[in-house]
Amino acid sequence: YVRIGIDVEGVRLWRAYSLTSPTHRQDGRVTITVKAIPDGKVSNHLVRRAKPGTLIQLDQPTGDFVLPQAKPAKVLYLTAGSGITPVMGMLRDTAFDDAVMIHCAPRAQDVIFRDELRGLAGDKRLRLTEVHTDTDGMLDIARLGELVPDWTERETWACGPAGLLDAAEKHWSEHGVPERLHTERFRPSVVATGDGGEVTFSATGKTVEADGATPLLDIGEEAGVLMPSGCRMGICFGCVTPLKAGAVRDLRTGEITEAEPGVLIQTCVSAAAGPCDIER
Known part of the structure; x- marks a missing residue:
């Protein structure tokens, strides 16, 4: 991810966003994908008010939710909502021979990057399962094996709401493969108040x-x-x-x-x- 600094109503505010661009762009540019959230000062400003020519401060990229140097034979991406953004950067950057994605969103029209994802699936570069929670219900991690029978053999990158990641971490640990699960949280886990x-x-x-x-x-x-x-x-x-x-x-x-x-x-x-x- 990278920290973005922007002036909102005269105040410099900083937020962190996942990089969604591949590393090999010839023009050297990077992209982020911003979802306007209720009461989000920076996200709403970027989505609704920022224009070409707006000065954006850019920090150095950091984070450990990345693909390894040695390419795994099989991967699984488990995402929900805007948690798809860091994974999209991976998909655009590195192709795998055997890649599976399970993505959760309320409705089909809420799937970010929907056309691009379905294009990858149509080209057989990705096996995509969309879970539309408004009609399908929440994803039950305990039934993951029905969607991906060989999930324990796959290096998995998961990003989304805390409930999904908590359930995934528990599930991977119970099956003795916690080292195969890599997670990215947009908010820290709150354990004490x-x-x-x-x-x-x-x-x-x-x-x-x-x-x-x-x-x-x-x-x-x-x-x-x-x-x-x-x-x-x-x-x-x-x-x-x-x-x-x-x-x-x-x-x-x-x-x-x-x-x-x-x-x-x-x-x-x-x-x-x-x-x-x-x-x-």
């Missing part, structure tokens, strides 16, 4: 109430505070901010961090654990 508290953003003088499950990054942005950010996954450390007072909880582990001189927190994976003061 608390009671929250009053959050003060001391640099801007704003104070808001926060629950114990919402990342401080989201709390600050909703309050109109300029918050640095990057991957929003706790990976890139683009959101680190001084904790001046109080305590926060790491949503991934439940670990409590208390304020002391020099303490920095990752606001994208930290929630209020009582009253706290963030230096923003």
Whole structure:
């Protein structure tokens, strides 16, 4: 993925997007595929307001959801919704002799890259199964063998909602092949929440109430505070901010961090654990 920086209403905001272009483009350009999400400041700006000539800041690409140097004999792509975007970059970049994709979307018209995917399937370069959840119901990972009998033999790349990835990780582990599953999450797994508290953003003088499950990054942005950010996954450390007072909880582990001189927190994976003061 790559971090994109763009000015929205005079404020520079950063978001991370999967690369959907192949690595061998002759013009050296890269592409991202943006889905406008409700209340998404950057996604809606990019989809509805950005025009040719708009200045976009571009960070270095990073991430480990990639194909290996040694090409697997057989692969499986398991995706849902916008989770197809990083996999599309793989499909456009590397052809496999035996590639299977299961993609979930509410309806046929909601399948991103639908025409291109069906074209690959028509050319026998991909065996495609679409699961339209509005009519077919949710994909039952336990019945994966009915769709892909040899799934345990395939290197699998999966991306989509947390529920799908949680179920996949459990299923692969139960069958003794967890090393064959590679996942990409757009949001961190939340395993611990608390009671929250009053959050003060001391640099801007704003104070808001926060629950114990919402990342401080989201709390600050909703309050109109300029918050640095990057991957929003706790990976890139683009959101680190001084904790001046109080305590926060790491949503991934439940670990409590208390304020002391020099303490920095990752606001994208930290929630209020009582009253706290963030230096923003």
